[in-house]
Structure formats: C-alpha cells, structure tokens
Amino acid sequence: MPLHKPWVEFSPQVGARIPGSLGVFEVADAAGATLRVAYAGGRSPFGLRGAIAAAFADPALPQARLFRYEVNSMYITRWKELVRSAEGAPAWTCE
Amino acid sequence: MDLRVSDDQRIIVQTVRRFVQEQILPAEVELDPDAAELPAQEKVRLVAMVKAMGFYGWDIPAEYGGPGLGLVTRSLMAEEMAQHRAGLYAPCYGVFGGGGLAQLFEANDAQKEAYLYPMLRGEKRGFFALTEPSGGSDPARAIQTTAVRDGDDWVINGAKMFISSADTADFGLVFARTDPAKGRGGITCFIVDAGTPGFMVRRIVHTLRSAHYATELEFKDMRVPHGAILGGEGRGFGIANERLTRNRIPYAAGCIGVAVAAQAMSIKHAKLRETFGDVLANRQAIQWMIVDNAIDIETSRWLTLAAADKADRGEPFRHETAMAKLVSTEAAGRVVDRAIQIHGGYGVTKDLPLERWYRELRIRRIGEGPSEVQRVIMARDLLFE
Known part of the structure; x- marks a missing residue:
C-alpha cells in the first residue's frame, strides 16, 4: 500500500517537530513527484527527524521541497513495499 | 542411537x-x-x-x-x-x-526444466501457498480454495494468507481442493506462474519478522493447464506434509543457533558487568539463568539431532521432529528472554541483536506448525498408532 498522507513543505521549523522514531519517508519536488523513498532505521541517530533533515541537506536532491512520513517499527519491509510501489508494481498486484 | x-x-x-x-x-x-x-x-x-x-x-x-x-x-x-x-x-x-x-523434486521432467532447474540456478523464485485466511494448521480441512476441471484446464478460485514474497516471485505452488468429498486426499498442488490472469497479490502483510514480509493472495477464475499439477491429482497434502515435516528439523536447528549466540553474549556480559561491587557472574540469579539456558540448548540439540538421525536412517521421524520443533522453538524463546534480562536496558535496544531475535523467535512457535499442532501430532502417535 502506498503512503497516502498529504505532502508537507519542509523547513527547519517543521523538521524540528518530526518525531525521532523509526519509520519510512518520501521526499518530493514542488510538484509532488517522488524523488526518494527511504527509512530511518535502527542506526539513525535521531530517527525520522534526523533522516529527513539529512535528505533535505543532501546536495544530490536540490529540488527537494516536500516530504511525508510514517512511524513504523517494521520499517524495512514497509520500505520495500513503498519502493516497489514507486517503481511500478506488477499488474498482478493491487497497487 | x-x-x-x-x-x-x-x-x-x-x-x-x-x-x-x-x-x-x-x-x-x-x-x-x-x-x-x-x-x-x-x-x-x-x-x-x-x-x-x-x-x-x-x-x-x-x-x-x-x-x-x-x-x-x-x-x-x-x-x-x-x-x-x-x-x-x-x-x-x-x-x-x-x-x-x-x-x-517431485516434479515431472517438463516441470523440472521449466521451474526446478531455473530455481536451483537462481534464475527463478517461487512461493509456497498453502495457508489460507481460514487457517494454516489444519490444511486438510482449512483449504477452501477450489480447483474445478474444465476440459484440459483447471479453474482455481480462493485466497491464501501469510505467503512469503509472492509479489516478487516468478511462480508458486498453490494447493487447492479438487475433490471436496475426499478430505486430505482431495487436495492437489498446482504450479502457477505469477501473472496468470486471475492471480492477484492483494497486499503485503507486515509482521514481527524483520527479514521477509508476507503477502495475501487471491485467485479469481484463474485458469491453469492440467499439466500444472505437481505430483498427481489428490497428492497435494502428501507432498506438502512430507516436506514440511522434513523442514522442521533445520528449522529447529536455526533456533538453537540463535540460542547459542544469545548464551555466549550473556556469559560474556555476566563476566564483565558489575553491580553492587561484584560481577553479574557471581550472582546466583544470573548463574541460574545461564544454567537454565544451557539446559534448554542441550535439550533442544539432542532432540533435533535425534530426529535428523532417524530421518537420515530412513526410519519414521514425524513424532521426533514434532518434539524437536516444539522444544527448540520454545526453548530458544526462553533463552533469548533470559539473555535480555541479563543485559538489562541494552538488551531491548537495537544496538544488540537480542531484540530482533526475541521478536522473530516468537514467530517460530507458530510457523511450520504451531506448538499445539506438534502436540497433536505426538498425541496421535502416542495414543492411537
């Protein structure tokens, strides 16, 4: 199942309110086109808050504007599911 | 022995x-x-x-x-x-x-060429679809997926649950009821290509397990040729059961391995960690946990090797395998639980592997036949055979 939450515009103030939990997130450009599907895993020092901030500081993503996340302790399998959705799931899946 | x-x-x-x-x-x-x-x-x-x-x-x-x-x-x-x-x-x-x-390995030559050899070469991946929303412990009765003969084809309708990685597989083994009157003798195994019209992966099912997710499947008027039957009509239960029984032995051994690793960590930690002026290893409460771990590990190992030995000698091993699976999965859970207790707060962090083992071992008491089913198998042997 894809992430259905609304996109949120990133700013340092907004980023500071993201929880430090484990989970998955997506980063998009201003038009809402997904640029990155990633997770904040067990080795991330500040969970989603740190991982999303790092994505917006990444020089490889200059067009990053929007994000959305999901707190999820099963972040690896959820991330795989989202990656599969983003890549275009096969016709025989429900997505 | x-x-x-x-x-x-x-x-x-x-x-x-x-x-x-x-x-x-x-x-x-x-x-x-x-x-x-x-x-x-x-x-x-x-x-x-x-x-x-x-x-x-x-x-x-x-x-x-x-x-x-x-x-x-x-x-x-x-x-x-x-x-x-x-x-x-x-x-x-x-x-x-x-x-x-x-x-x-039960396939005919054409099926081996199409599926077995590519799978062994790593070119194709398959899934195993036995469990259904109606249950997995008693497939002989729980299977409601039906396959109805139509000319040279079979038409399959139904659903499957907790099927590992079906969304990324190339084909799968689907067990369906072909004769409602025959109980376990009315179940047939079909080899089904992913993408066959009527085959649908409904969703991914996230569980306690970190390593691999499960999926839920649906079949709507899925048409497969008669040649897709594996091992013969009505032989599905036998094919599933024999291999499931055999697989429970290394399944049990994997649990013992995790328990051994958790015990090694516990002993090392107990010798280093000091509380109230002495190392944990000198505390009787900790010593008893370490001893109980050792008993759980040794008991599991002997039962598992005894079951494996009977299987290797070609003797009946169902009863021994049920005992090994039951004891090993439950014992490993206890060992890791004690190991977490010995490690204190660090035991439940992702800094150490204990929390992952604790979660994933919980599934082992259900997967490949839950503890209660293993007891049913043994009771049947002890009382009625």
Whole structure:
C-alpha cells in the first residue's frame, strides 16, 4: 500500500517537530513527484527527524521541497513495499 | 542411537563457524539492524567463497548438483549459520544458496526444466501457498480454495494468507481442493506462474519478522493447464506434509543457533558487568539463568539431532521432529528472554541483536506448525498408532 498522507513543505521549523522514531519517508519536488523513498532505521541517530533533515541537506536532491512520513517499527519491509510501489508494481498486484 | 559427530562433520561445523565469524559478522556491522540482505557486491563475493568451500546449495540433493548432505550434517550447519543478527530468517544472508521449494523434486521432467532447474540456478523464485485466511494448521480441512476441471484446464478460485514474497516471485505452488468429498486426499498442488490472469497479490502483510514480509493472495477464475499439477491429482497434502515435516528439523536447528549466540553474549556480559561491587557472574540469579539456558540448548540439540538421525536412517521421524520443533522453538524463546534480562536496558535496544531475535523467535512457535499442532501430532502417535 502506498503512503497516502498529504505532502508537507519542509523547513527547519517543521523538521524540528518530526518525531525521532523509526519509520519510512518520501521526499518530493514542488510538484509532488517522488524523488526518494527511504527509512530511518535502527542506526539513525535521531530517527525520522534526523533522516529527513539529512535528505533535505543532501546536495544530490536540490529540488527537494516536500516530504511525508510514517512511524513504523517494521520499517524495512514497509520500505520495500513503498519502493516497489514507486517503481511500478506488477499488474498482478493491487497497487 | 549413536550421535557422535564424525570427523567430516566436525570439519564442516568448524568451517561454517569460521565463515560466520570472519565474514558474516563483520559484514553485518555495516548493515541496518533489521536488514535481511547484503549489498549485491558483498553477496557475490561471499557466494564465491561458499562455492569454493563446496557448500553452495547446501540442502540440495547430490543428484541435482548439491553436496547431498544428510539432515544431521545440515542441522549442525543450520545451527552455525544462524549465529548472527539476521540468522534466524536470513541465515548467512542466503550466501549458501539452497533448494528453495523442495516439493519440486517431485516434479515431472517438463516441470523440472521449466521451474526446478531455473530455481536451483537462481534464475527463478517461487512461493509456497498453502495457508489460507481460514487457517494454516489444519490444511486438510482449512483449504477452501477450489480447483474445478474444465476440459484440459483447471479453474482455481480462493485466497491464501501469510505467503512469503509472492509479489516478487516468478511462480508458486498453490494447493487447492479438487475433490471436496475426499478430505486430505482431495487436495492437489498446482504450479502457477505469477501473472496468470486471475492471480492477484492483494497486499503485503507486515509482521514481527524483520527479514521477509508476507503477502495475501487471491485467485479469481484463474485458469491453469492440467499439466500444472505437481505430483498427481489428490497428492497435494502428501507432498506438502512430507516436506514440511522434513523442514522442521533445520528449522529447529536455526533456533538453537540463535540460542547459542544469545548464551555466549550473556556469559560474556555476566563476566564483565558489575553491580553492587561484584560481577553479574557471581550472582546466583544470573548463574541460574545461564544454567537454565544451557539446559534448554542441550535439550533442544539432542532432540533435533535425534530426529535428523532417524530421518537420515530412513526410519519414521514425524513424532521426533514434532518434539524437536516444539522444544527448540520454545526453548530458544526462553533463552533469548533470559539473555535480555541479563543485559538489562541494552538488551531491548537495537544496538544488540537480542531484540530482533526475541521478536522473530516468537514467530517460530507458530510457523511450520504451531506448538499445539506438534502436540497433536505426538498425541496421535502416542495414543492411537
């Protein structure tokens, strides 16, 4: 199942309110086109808050504007599911 | 019964142990604590090492190009291969290869060419679809998926639940009821290509397990040819049951491996950690936990090797396997629980592998037949046969 939450515009103030939990997130450009599907895993020092901030500081993503996340302790399998959705799931899946 | 480990088996155990310690554990340090896969390049390198050792495809019979190892040897290997963070459900991250769907050894020549050999070469992946929303412990009665003959084809309708990685597979084994009047004799196994019209992966099911997710499947008027039947009409239950029984032995051994690793961590920690002026190792409460762990590990190991030994000798092993599976899965859960207690707060952090083992071991008491079903199997043998 894809992430259905609304996109949120990133700013340092907004980023500071993201929880430090484990989970998955997506980063998009201003038009809402997904640029990155990633997770904040067990080795991330500040969970989603740190991982999303790092994505917006990444020089490889200059067009990053929007994000959305999901707190999820099963972040690896959820991330795989989202990656599969983003890549275009096969016709025989429900997505 | 002679369960002495032979010189060859001892060398195999030492080789696998060294491989885990020198290759897998260092590689794992760089991975996310819930990771189930190695980086592609690293996996290629380690697979080449395993091939050079002669262990690649470790559970494949010699006639299909594997090393043809017996179940005792494979159980000893499985215990070693599980002794790392991902070891329970991704032992050595799959670099030892494997037979995958062993049921395909029952296939006819055309099916072997189309599915078995590509699977053994790593070119095709399959899924095993037995469990249904109506249950998995009693497939003879719970299977409601039907297959109805229509000319040269069969038309399959129904649903399956908790099917590992079906969304990324190329084909699967689907068990369906072909004769409602015949009970377990009315179940047939079909080989189904992913993407067959009417085949649908409804959703991914996330569980306590970090390594692999499960899926829910639906079949709507899915038409497959008569030639897709594996092993003959009405033989599905037998095919599933024999292989499930056999698989419970290395399944139990993997649990023992995790318990051994947790016990080693506990002993090391108990000797280092000081409280109130003395190390934990000198506290009777901790000593008893360590002793109880050792008893759980040894009990599980002997039962598992005894079951494997009977299977290798061609004797009936269902009862022994049920006992080994029941005891090993429950004992390993207790061992890891005590290990977490000994480690205190660190035990429940993702800094250590204990929390992952604790979660994933809980599934082992349900997967491959829950503890209650193992007791049913043993009770049946003890009381009625």
